[in-house]
Amino acid sequence: MRVTLPRSLALLASLLCVSLLVASAHAGERLDAIKGRGFLICGIGANVPGFSQRDANGAWRGFDVDMCKAIAAGIFGDSSKIRFQPIDTLANFMAGGDIDVVLRGLTWTSGREISGGLRFGPIILYDGQGFLVPRKLGIASPEQLSGKSICLSTDAAFLTGVRTYFRNRNLTLKAIIKDRRAQAEDAFFAGECDAMSADASELAEAIIGKAPNPADYVILSQQITKEPLAPLLRKGDDQLLDAVRWSIFALINAEELGIRADNIDRMRASEYPDVKFFFTPAPANTPALSPNWTTAIISAVGNYGEIYDRNLGSKSKAKLPRGLSRLWSDGGALYAPPIH
Numbered sequence: 001m002r003v004t005l006p007r008s009l010a011l012l013a014s015l016l017c018v019s020l021l022v023a024s025a026h027a028g029e030r031l032d033a034i035k036g037r038g039f040l041i042c043g044i045g046a047n048v049p050g051f052s053q054r055d056a057n058g059a060w061r062g063f064d065v066d067m068c069k070a071i072a073a074g075i076f077g078d079s080s081k082i083r084f085q086p087i088d089t090l091a092n093f094m095a096g097g098d099i100d101v102v103l104r105g106l107t108w109t110s111g112r113e114i115s116g117g118l119r120f121g122p123i124i125l126y127d128g129q130g131f132l133v134p135r136k137l138g139i140a141s142p143e144q145l146s147g148k149s150i151c152l153s154t155d156a157a158f159l160t161g162v163r164t165y166f167r168n169r170n171l172t173l174k175a176i177i178k179d180r181r182a183q184a185e186d187a188f189f190a191g192e193c194d195a196m197s198a199d200a201s202e203l204a205e206a207i208i209g210k211a212p213n214p215a216d217y218v219i220l221s222q223q224i225t226k227e228p229l230a231p232l233l234r235k236g237d238d239q240l241l242d243a244v245r246w247s248i249f250a251l252i253n254a255e256e257l258g259i260r261a262d263n264i265d266r267m268r269a270s271e272y273p274d275v276k277f278f279f280t281p282a283p284a285n286t287p288a289l290s291p292n293w294t295t296a297i298i299s300a301v302g303n304y305g306e307i308y309d310r311n312l313g314s315k316s317k318a319k320l321p322r323g324l325s326r327l328w329s330d331g332g333a334l335y336a337p338p339i340h
Contacts, residue, residue, distance in 0.1 A: 028237065028238060028239030028240065028287075029236075029237075030100060030234070030236075030237040030239070030240045031075070031237070031239040031240045031243065031287065031288060034075065034100055034240070035075070035076075038076075038081060039072070039076075039081040039082055039083050040068070040071060040072045040075060040076075040081065040082045040083070040100055040101070041082075041083050041085055041098060041099050041100045042068035042071070042072075042082055042083070042084055042085070042099070042100065042101055042102070042103060043085050043086070043087035043093060043099040043101070043102035043103070043104065044060070044062075044064050044065060044068065044084055044085070044086060044087070044102075044103055044104050045064070045086065045087075045104040045105065046086035046088070048062065048064070048104070048105070048205055049062075049205045049208035049209035050062055050063060050201075050204050050205050050208045050209075050311050050312050050316060050318055051063045051064045051065070051104070051105065051201070051205065051311070052064045052065050052084070052086075052103075052104065060084045061311075062311055063125070063307060063308070063311040063312055064103035064104060064105075065084065066301045066307045066311065067103050067124055067231065067248065067251075067307070068082060068084065068101070068103055069082060069300055069301050070247045070248065070250070070251055070297045070300065070301050070307075071101065071231075071243060071244055071247045071248075073247070073290075073293070073296040073297045073299075073300045073301070074243050074246065074247030074250065074288075074289055074290065074293045074296070074297055075243050075247075075288070075289065075290060075293075076290055076296075077290030077291065077292055077293065077296040078290075078296065079296070079297075079300035079301065085098070085099055087099060087102060087104060090102075090106075090112070090116070090118070090232075093232070094117060094118075094234070100233070100237075100240060101121075101231050101232065101233050101240065101244060102231065102232040102233075103124075103231050103232075105127075105199075105201055105202075105229055106120075106229060106230065106232050107127070107227045107228060107229060108120040108123065108228045108229070108230045112232075117234065117235050118232055118233070118234065118235065119232075119233045119234065119235045119237070119241060120230040120231065120232055120233075121230050121231035121232075121233065121241060121244040121245055121248060122230060122231075122244075122245055122248045122249065122336070123228045123229065123230050123333075123334075124229055124230060124231065124248060125201060125228075125229040125325055126226070126228060126229075126323060126324035126325045126332070126333055126334070127199050127200055127201045127223075127227040127228070127229050128199065128200060128223030128224065128225045128226050128227050129158060129161045129162075129197060129198065129199055129200070129223060129224050129225040129227070130197065130198075130199070130200035130203055130219055130220055130221075130222065130223045130224070131145065131150070131195050131196070131197050131203075131219070131220045131222070132188065132195060132196045132197075132198075132203040132206065132207070132217060132218070132219050132220075133145075133194065133195045133217070133218055133220065134194070134216060134217060134218075135215070135216050135217060135218050136216070137194060139194075139195070139218075139220070140220070141220065141222060142165065142171075142220060142222055142224065143169065143171060145171070145194065145195050146166070146171035146172045146173075147171075147172040147174060148174060148193075148194040148195060149174045149175075149176050149192075149193040149194045149195070150162065150173070150174065150175055150176065150193055150194065150195045150196065150197055151176045151178065151184040151185075151187045151188045151192065151193040151195070151196040151197070152175050152176065152177055152178070152184060152196075152197055152198075153177070153178045153179065153180055153181040153183065153184040153198070154177060154178070154179055155179065155180050155181055156181070156198070156199075157225075158181075158197050158198055159175065159177065161197070161224055161225050162175070162197050162224070163175075164224075165224045176192060176193045181198055181202060184196055184198070185206045185210055186210070188206075189206075189210055189211060189212065199225075199227055200219055200223055200320060200321075200323075201227075201229070201312075201320075203219050203318075203320075204219060204312050204316075204318035204320040205318075207219070207317055207318045207319075208316065208317045208318050211317070214317035214318070214319075218319075219318065219319070219320050219321065221321040221323055223323060223324075231244050231248070239287060239288050240288070242288035242289075243288040243289060246288070246289060246293075246339075247289075247293070247297055248336070249336035249337055249339070250278075250293065250294045250297050250298070250336075250339065251297065251298075251301075251303055251304040251307065252303075252304045252327070252334055252335070252336035253278060253336050253338060253339055254278065254294070254297075254298050254302075254303035254304070255303035255304045255305040255306075255327060256327055256329060256336075257272075257274060257275055257278060259275065259278065259298055259303060260298070260302055260303055260306060261298055261299060261300075261301070261302040261303075261306060264295065264298050264299055267279075268295070274338070274340075277338075277339055277340050278294055278339050279292075279294055279295060294339070304334065305327075308322060308325065
């Protein structure tokens with residue numbers, strides 16, 4: 001745990017106010033509308049195992065769902081003040097106007113942000129094209145797939161990615177090509193090929209949703225492309241962006257500080273300066289966040305690691321390696337500005 005020199009809570013309040021770039025109590029048109037209606041509307045995939053899917057009781061579960069709940073908790077201090085709306089295209093998001101923020105496996109690209117009228121929040125998953133293999137084959141790296149059959153679909157750039165990777169390493173590619181990713185998944189689980197390649201998040205989705213016995217399959221830790229996934233908003237919704245960013249940053253900082261849903265009461269009594277700063281109420285003139293935003297967020301969904309583990313990682317059927325989605329202190333790329 002990183003420990004810094006003590007600072008007064010009054011100084012903390014002023015620094016937090018500056019860090020959130022809040023100049024007045026005005027929340028902005030979008031955030032005002034959210035607060036006026038009393039809940040956040042979050043766009044998610046309609047049926048994406050591991051990310052956004054209804055359980056037997058009709059409740060939404062998954063990685064993206066928990067991120068949405070964290071944002072609602074940050075804004076209202078209550079994660080239940082949220083409505084989920086399935087969304088299929090970005091065009092519908094831009095045309096409709098009712099959805100506030102979207103989380104459905106969207107890669108942060110310049111085209112979407114600069115020319116598309118969109119704005120991305122922080123990266124929540126360092127995704128990329130990977131490989132799914134049967135555990136019994138004992139394959140530990142993509143190089144071991146040289147000459148083995150790989151199921152690929154042409155509805156994304158998966159074939160191009162594998163061809164480039166194999167060509168640059170003088171590997172032999174034996175591709176079993178399907179039109180759609182769902183068809184490639186079905187062929188793989190039917191034993192038509194030795195491996196399947198798609199984005200690692202999609203491979204996790206396939207294991208959770210289709211694998212007859214998830215323990216029989218492994219997602220290799222190596223990724224051959226970069227697909228940073230992040231929440232999506234409209235340009236101009238700056239105060240909502242503040243809420244989205246700092247709610248997600250709180251999840252990351254909480255994991256780094258060892259703050260979890262099951263120890264939050266004990267940690268609130270901690271004398272470590274960074275932990276005390278984490279739990280300090282937001283200043284009164286911070287419209288984007290509820291006063292006890294960090295407590296509300298972690299109490300509702302846990303820290304980033306807890307969200308990842310239960311939906312995609314060690315406690316899920318997918319067992320997706322965290323890779324670059326590990327904390328920076330653990331050799332990953334997950335990094336958040338401190339709450340000071």
